[in-house]
Amino acid sequence: MSAQGPSSDTAFRRRLVLTGFAGLAVAGAVSAFEHHAHTHRPRKQPDGQYRKLRLIWANAETAPVLAVAYQKDFFTRYSLDVDTIPSPQNGNEALDALAAGKGEYAVAPALTWLPRLYGGLPASLVLGIQPGAxxxxxxxxxxxxxxxxxxxxxxxxxxxxxxxxxxxxxxxxxxxxxxxxxxxxxxxxxxxxxxxxxxxxxxxxxxxxxxxxxxxxxxxxxxxxxxxSTTGHYADRTSLVLGAAHTALDADPDAATALTLALRDAAKWANQHRDEAATLVADDTSEVSADTMRAMLRHQPAINPVTGHLLRDQIAQYCDELQLIGLLPDTEAASTIAKRTTRNVLSG
Structure with a gap:
């Protein structure tokens, strides 16, 4: 994946996301997919303003939700032109890039995020994208x-x-x-x-x-x-989490809302159309064949995005577990750490 997205065709489409399409993006955000996919609409809706964002995502070229967000135009629905920063190899590298200001948003496992956030990384977790594998x-x-x-x-x-x-x-x-x-x-x-x-x-x-x-x-x-982690109660817990730098949240909170909604919707679509999502990934990388990706996704947990209090509760559980192995101090309640490190960007 280049810095401009998963494929040249996708990059071209993203170049077409101009301010004039903002109205179409808002309309798309309340399209038939939205109507059927969400029984509870968030209280806060995006403002339709065109935005260009930088997203850091470890191993982005093999991420089904990201491929869907680009190639099924979920970013476009929310008037977003998203540049994916050249792919870090793991979650810590992604957070290093966020700390260095190479992007405003990053995706990494919750277990990677939490020690870094507790150590002072100025960011908040806003969306649990999918469980781990x-x-x-x-x-x-x-x-x-x-x-x-x-x-x-x-x-x-x-x-x-x-x-x-x-x-x-x-x-x-x-x-x-x-x-x-x-x-x-x-x-x-x-x-x-x-x-x-x-x-x-x-x-x-x-x-x-x-x-x-x-x-x-x-x-x-x-x-x-x-x-x-693909079976049992672990399969129901989010792992891959979107976080936003505090500077970005303070400067433009509506941008975080739009990105969260775009990735949430892409995650729901990917879960409902796993074989097609697998094909989209395979189209963008030589690392994994379409057959391999399809078989893999069929044996992974449901892609179930979480926000708000559900995300905070799951993050609190992770905090408690990191305390068990000595990677977070037990002098502070896990629920307190979770409340401090998460933010609900969909609340009014």
Whole structure:
């Protein structure tokens, strides 16, 4: 994906988003899709003003919701011309770019956002876009059938994505396992993981889709999935979250409202049209085939965007869990941290 969006055709369309189309965008925002997709309309509606925004999104080229937002003109419906900043490789890199002022908005996992926000990153979380697809893959010949058998083992973290590691450390902590200290976590480029597993220099790896899905299905003889976030109560929780810099929220709060609505609507559409969303992603990247993306999306949780008090409640749960593994202090209530780090940009 270029800095101008997922494809040249999309970039061209976005160039056509001129002030004269503002009225059409507002009309689109209350189109038949809107009518059927939302039973409760937000109290605050966008003002229809044309805006050009900069969005930072890790691995943006394989993000179905973003592909839908561009190619199905959800950004255009809200009079937005969105430039996606050249793709960071993980959530921390995305937040580094936000802190450096390279964009006004960023998308990263909640587990990556929260330690950074608590540490002083001046931003607020405004939209939970979709649940995570974290997977813990074990080497088939390592004889690992339970989480406690990972203690003392080498577990690879292919893209240095902190959220992958934190998610499974939390899952294990709830079972009384100190994974943060008891496992040898090893940062390792994704290209080296297969060779390392065959050489038995790693016993397992934590990753998220599409990488985890590709490794699991392309090397079924080598890896099996021990646990993941795509089933059970974890599948109902948001993970990928849109945040806005405080400078952007203060200067133009209506811009955050428009972007939140555009991505919310794109997420709902992607969930209802998974096969087509998969095709849109495949059209924009050579990393994942359409068949692979379709199969992957069919095995992922519902893409269910959340805002307002629902987002705040889920963020509070994440805060509580990060406190469990020592990544947030327990001197402050999780609900208080959540209230301070989220904002409802759809309220009147």
């Amino acid at each position: 974290f997977r813990l893959l074990v080497r088939r010949d390592a004889n690992i059938t339970r989480l406690d058998q990972l203690v003392g083992r080498r577990v690879a973290v292919p893209d240095k994505n902190a959220a992958d590691k934190f998610f499974f450390a939390i899952m294990m902590r709830r079972k009384g396992i100190n994974a943060m200290d008891g496992i040898t976590w090893t940062d390792m480029p994704a290209d080296n993981v297969v060779d390392a597993a065959r050489a038995r220099t790693i016993d397992a790896l934590v990753a998220h889709d599409p990488l985890a899905w590709q490794l699991l299905n392309s090397h079924a003889d080598l890896f099996s999935e021990l646990v993941g």
